[in-house]
Amino acid sequence: xxxxxxxxxxxxxxxxxxxxxxxxxxxxxxxxxxxxxxxxxxxxxxxxxxxxxxxxxxxxxxxxxxxxxxxxxxxxxxxxxxxxxxxxxxxxxxxxxxxxxxxxxxxxxxxxxxxxxxxxxxxxxxxxxxxxxxxxxxxxxxxxxxxxxxxxxxxxxxxxxxxxxxxxxxxxxxxxxxxxxxxxxxxxxxx
Numbered sequence: 001x002x003x004x005x006x007x008x009x010x011x012x013x014x015x016x017x018x019x020x021x022x023x024x025x026x027x028x029x030x031x032x033x034x035x036x037x038x039x040x041x042x043x044x045x046x047x048x049x050x051x052x053x054x055x056x057x058x059x060x061x062x063x064x065x066x067x068x069x070x071x072x073x074x075x076x077x078x079x080x081x082x083x084x085x086x087x088x089x090x091x092x093x094x095x096x097x098x099x100x101x102x103x104x105x106x107x108x109x110x111x112x113x114x115x116x117x118x119x120x121x122x123x124x125x126x127x128x129x130x131x132x133x134x135x136x137x138x139x140x141x142x143x144x145x146x147x148x149x150x151x152x153x154x155x156x157x158x159x160x161x162x163x164x165x166x167x168x169x170x171x172x173x174x175x176x177x178x179x180x181x182x183x184x185x186x187x188x189x190x191x
Contacts, residue, residue, distance in 0.1 A: 006033075006034070006086045006087050006113060006183075007033060007034075008181060009086075009113050009179065009181075009183065009185070010033075010034060010037050012113075012179075012185065013034065013084060013086070013111050013113060013185075014037060014038075014041065016082070016109050016111040016185075016187050017038075017041065017043070017081075017082050017109065018081055018082065018107055018108065018109050018189070020081070021043060021081035021082045021108075021109075022043065022044060022081055023043065023044050023045075023046075023079060023080050023081050023082075023105075024038045024043040024044070024045045024046070024080060024081065024082040024083070024084065025045075025046050025047075025048070025075070025079075025080045025082075025083045025084070025100075025103065026038060026045060026046070026047040026048070026083075026084050026085075026086075027048055027070050027083065027084065027085040027088050027089075027100070028048070028049055028050075028070070028085055028086065028087070028088020028089075028091060029047035029048060029049045029054075029055075029058065029065070030049060030051075030054045030058070030086075031054050031057045031058045031059070032047055032058035032059060032060050032063060032065065034084060034086050035047035035058070035060055035063045035065075036059070036060040036063065038082070038084070039060055039061060039062040039063050043062075043081075043082065044062065045060075045062060045063045045064070046063075046064045046066060046080075047063055047064070047065050047066065048065075048066040048067075048068050048070055048073065049065075049066075049067065049068075049088075050067070050068065050069045050070075050091075052067050055067040070092060070096060070099070070100075071092050071093065071096055071099075073099075075099055075100075075102070075103035076103065077102050077103060078102075078103070078104065078105045078106070078108075079103055079105065080103050080104055080105060080108055081104075081105050081107070081108045081109070082108060082109050082111070083100050083103065083104060083108070083109070083110045083111070084111050084112075084113075085100070085110075085111070085112045085113070085114070086113045087113060087114070087115050087183070089112050089114050090114060090115050090116075090154060090155075090156040090157065090158065091154050094158060094163070094166045094170070095166070095170060097110065097112075097167070097170050097171055097188075098170055101170070101171060101188065101190065104188075104190035105190065106190055106191065107189065107190060107191075108189070108190045109187060109188065109189050109190075110171070110174075110186075110187070110188040110190075111185070111186070111187050112184075112185070112186040112187075113179075113183055113184075113185060114156075114163060114183065114184045114185075114186055115156040115182060115183060115184075116156050116158060116159055116160040116162075116163055116182075116184055117155070117156045117157060117158060117159050118159075118182075119159040119160075119161070120159070120160070120161065122178075123159075123160065126178060126180065126182075127182065160176075160178060160184060163176065163184065163186070164176055167186060167188075171186070171188040173188065173189070174186055174187065174188040175187050175188075
């Protein structure tokens, strides 16, 4: 399979799963690569995506795939022990995290592998560091087939500073750290 920036961070994201977690929601699941990772760890997984083509192509045992828009779905309060959003939060209004936060069980974790719009000098420095690393990863995977169906891509509109500001209001206590490959990790634990 060709190099995928989101797949690169699967192990980091699985380390955010709280002990004893049973139910997970994967928002913007695409064809279900991360949902399958969660199911393989014994979680009961619901995976949602607004793109019908990727939902139709999604596979995996122990996963309930839902063709839907997270901004209009009614999520049961306190249902999920773990909610993941891999490069999907920038496709919806950021305040969608309110709905996700309410759907977390006590002690549950929201883990966002997000994309941000570069604006600060430090952003451009990370971009420069990512370019050769990205090229090396792609070269290492030459000859491996790319997925037949992939989720739509959108450019992020929020800067990392804006994400941090909104998260401070909507997800008090959230931790955000910049990652290589044009990503950040936001983690929030419900009390």
